[in-house]
Amino acid sequence: MNFFQSIGASTLAKMSAVGRAAIMLFGALFALPRLKNVPLTIKQVYVVGVQSLLIIVVSGLFIGMVMALQGYTILVDYGAEGSLGPMVALSLLRELGPVVTALLFAGRAGSALTAEIGLMKATEQLSSLEMMAVDPLRRVVAPRFWAGIVSMPMLALIFSAVGILGGHLVGVDWLGVDAGSYWSIMQSTVDWQQDVINGVIKSLVFALVVTWIAIFKGYDSIPTSEGISKATTQTVVFSSLAVLGLDFVLTALMFGIE
Amino acid sequence: MDHLVEVDKLTFSRADRLIYDGVSLNVPKGKITAVMGPSGIGKTTLLKLIGGQLTPDSGDVRFDGNSIVSMNRKTLYQTRRRMSMLFQSGALFTDMSVFDNVAFPLREHTALSEEVIATTVALKLQAVGLRGAASLMPSELSGGMARRAALARAIALDPDLIMYDEPFAGQDPISMGVLVKLIRELNDALGLTSIVVTHDVTEVLTIADYIYILADKRVIGEGTAQQIRESDSELVQQFLTGQADGPVPFHYPATDLEQSLFGDTK
Amino acid sequence: MNKYKTEIMVGVFVVLTIGAILLLALKVANQSMTSEGDTYTLYAKFDNIGGLKPRSAVKVGGVTVGRVNSITLDQDNFTPVVELSISKKYTGFPETSSVSILTSGLLGEQYVGFQPGFSFDGVADLQDGDYLQDTKSALVLEDLIGQFLFNRGNDDE
Numbered sequence: 007m008n009f010f011q012s013i014g015a016s017t018l019a020k021m022s023a024v025g026r027a028a029i030m031l032f033g034a035l036f037a038l039p040r041l042k043n044v045p046l047t048i049k050q051v052y053v054v055g056v057q058s059l060l061i062i063v064v065s066g067l068f069i070g071m072v073m074a075l076q077g078y079t080i081l082v083d084y085g086a087e088g089s090l091g092p093m094v095a096l097s098l099l100r101e102l103g104p105v106v107t108a109l110l111f112a113g114r115a116g117s118a119l120t121a122e123i124g125l126m127k128a129t130e131q132l133s134s135l136e137m138m139a140v141d142p143l144r145r146v147v148a149p150r151f152w153a154g155i156v157s158m159p160m161l162a163l164i165f166s167a168v169g170i171l172g173g174h175l176v177g178v179d180w181l182g183v184d185a186g187s188y189w190s191i192m193q194s195t196v197d198w199q200q201d202v203i204n205g206v207i208k209s210l211v212f213a214l215v216v217t218w219i220a221i222f223k224g225y226d227s228i229p230t231s232e233g234i235s236k237a238t239t240q241t242v243v244f245s246s247l248a249v250l251g252l253d254f255v256l257t258a259l260m261f262g263i264e
Numbered sequence: 265m266d267h268l269v270e271v272d273k274l275t276f277s278r279a280d281r282l283i284y285d286g287v288s289l290n291v292p293k294g295k296i297t298a299v300m301g302p303s304g305i306g307k308t309t310l311l312k313l314i315g316g317q318l319t320p321d322s323g324d325v326r327f328d329g330n331s332i333v334s335m336n337r338k339t340l341y342q343t344r345r346r347m348s349m350l351f352q353s354g355a356l357f358t359d360m361s362v363f364d365n366v367a368f369p370l371r372e373h374t375a376l377s378e379e380v381i382a383t384t385v386a387l388k389l390q391a392v393g394l395r396g397a398a399s400l401m402p403s404e405l406s407g408g409m410a411r412r413a414a415l416a417r418a419i420a421l422d423p424d425l426i427m428y429d430e431p432f433a434g435q436d437p438i439s440m441g442v443l444v445k446l447i448r449e450l451n452d453a454l455g456l457t458s459i460v461v462t463h464d465v466t467e468v469l470t471i472a473d474y475i476y477i478l479a480d481k482r483v484i485g486e487g488t489a490q491q492i493r494e495s496d497s498e499l500v501q502q503f504l505t506g507q508a509d510g511p512v513p514f515h516y517p518a519t520d521l522e523q524s525l526f527g528d529t530k
Numbered sequence: 531m532n533k534y535k536t537e538i539m540v541g542v543f544v545v546l547t548i549g550a551i552l553l554l555a556l557k558v559a560n561q562s563m564t565s566e567g568d569t570y571t572l573y574a575k576f577d578n579i580g581g582l583k584p585r586s587a588v589k590v591g592g593v594t595v596g597r598v599n600s601i602t603l604d605q606d607n608f609t610p611v612v613e614l615s616i617s618k619k620y621t622g623f624p625e626t627s628s629v630s631i632l633t634s635g636l637l638g639e640q641y642v643g644f645q646p647g648f649s650f651d652g653v654a655d656l657q658d659g660d661y662l663q664d665t666k667s668a669l670v671l672e673d674l675i676g677q678f679l680f681n682r683g684n685d686d687e
Contacts, residue, residue, distance in 0.1 A: 163554065
């Protein structure tokens with residue numbers, strides 16, 4: 007095919023994919039919420055949230071511990087090991103909490119969402135819903151979407167809290183930083199609005215993007231085993247890249263300009 | 265005769281490939297109509313066109329006199345409650361038990377109490393002989409049982425029309441016999457109208473009241489089982505008797521073998 | 531039972547999140563209800579505040595008694611004005627008290643060191659909205675080095 011022709015064709019294909027994704031998002035978000043769907047959403051919170059809990063807690067604990075260890079060896083040279091608390095807390099709340107949670111979420115829950123919806127499509131369950139006069143956007147997509155948006159900030163908060171405790175474990179209990187200064191300097195440095203709330207906002211944005219990509223990739227996948235495996239990989243790759251890119255933009259907006 | 269579904273000069277293409285070119289067929293009320301044809305001809309597509317999941321390029325599909333094609337979304341969803349479809353794979357929801365699968369359309373579309381739903385589901389499962397399997401998950405069912413469970417779900421709301429997509433594909437002779445019996449019995453007992461899409465010639469000739477044969481993007485033969493058997497169309501006869509070569513060629517269109525092997529020998 | 535298990539686990543998830551929020555609010559971000567409490571405001575003018583920031587601590591002999599509320603520039607004489615919120619628990623500081631900007635450790639954060647003055651007859655206590663007269667500015671490293679080099683230069687002659 008002509009070079010320019012193929013560029014045009016692939017641009018058109020990408021545009022139409024973005025359009026389909028937007029239509030799907032619109033259909034899912036603005037499907038009138040019905041009381042019947044609340045239990046469905048709770049069930050999905052279990053699937054995407056509770057089942058990601060273990061990996062989040064374990065990762066948070068280890069990242070907090072590693073940061074305390076690394077931070078201590080650097081700070082102790084300057085006699086500033088008292089600043090270990092704020093270092094661990096700020097890195098977790100502002101960056102690592104939302105970002106690592108989003109990356110783990112994309113790998114654990116996002117890929118599972120894509121595969122599940124892709125399989126529902128391949129086994130004609132989505133078609134069958136439509137033929138039963140039940141809108142799959144409302145019945146299948148919307149509960150998963152809301153569950154993702156609710157779960158990820160919760161996971162990020164738990165991740166940060168566990169990480170700070172992990173930092174305490176290594177910094178205070180093991181390396182002998184004074185517990186009082188670990189907490190008190192942290193308290194005087196960390197700001198609720200600036201650090202905690204901004205972290206939650208980041209996490210909400212990541213939740214929207216990762217869940218959107220995961221569900222759309224499943225919904226739009228080619229319903230064959232090859233198509234689903236490709237869609238699952240794309241979910242993880244695309245959402246990881248999107249999270250890292252968006253993180254830069256959000257950080258610049260929130261902390262870049264004083 | 266009264267027709268429940270009328271397909272009128274339907275043309276449909278997918279990704280530049282023409283699938284139907286002016287197909288017309290009628291489905292009489294209360295009868296079993298079979299649509300047969302070689303694989304890859306887009307028989308499932310026909311059912312999706314009737315169900316309004318796909319939109320034709322031109323032509324019309326009418327259900328009970330109303331055009332499916334020009335319906336808005338709300339009316340379409342209301343019309344779909346009167347039809348149901350049995351998918352090739354059964355399409356049971358894998359995260360629910362058989363009972364919940366059959367109860368699903370009732371819970372979605374009616375405000376019946378759980379007791380009434382339990383009774384209705386038991387009756388529907390009894391009709392397909394799976395009342396004892398109500399608590400099993402779809403993954404624990406054999407292919408034939410999954411299809412019967414899906415059939416129970418399809419008749420849960422007492423529809424006017426059931427569309428069967430390849431109900432016999434990949435079934436052993438016993439479950440095939442069970443399905444043939446069920447399709448006939450349900451059709452007569454519940455006063456349904458059935459469309460069976462299949463390429464299993466012998467089974468369908470025993471139950472279908474009227475048969476259409478699709479090939480080459482159009483209807484190549486129609487009639488009762490008797491008329492079809494006596495058809496003098498070569499294509500119909502090739503399909504019925506299963507000859508390897510005939511009007512439907514054995515070879516996919518290709519260049520001359522000699523030429524492609526030895527190059528241009530000028 | 532299976533259905534209830536889901537709900538119980540989601541409940542556990544919510545409780546864990548609330549626990550995390552409480553930890554972050556009370557222990558990490560110091561959003562505690564007690565710390566803010568009732569405060570009164572004092573002002574202090576410095577020549578140079580160095581790296582002092584809002585929410586920096588105000589300490590008396592190492593005990594935190596309040597926080598820096600805001601830092602503004604006086605438009606009349608172009609000196610920084612620091613607004614201090616002092617807890618109502620600590621009152622009765624004499625007017626002769628002084629404040630200085632100190633650094634915790636060599637590279638640590640800066641805080642306001644509050645030195646209560648002597649109390650004798652005729653000296654009133656500090657009230658809400660008063661200005662502290664006796665202030666010592668932050669030490670700026672570059673100024674110190676400059677001074678040091680200048681003195682060395684003088685010595686050589």
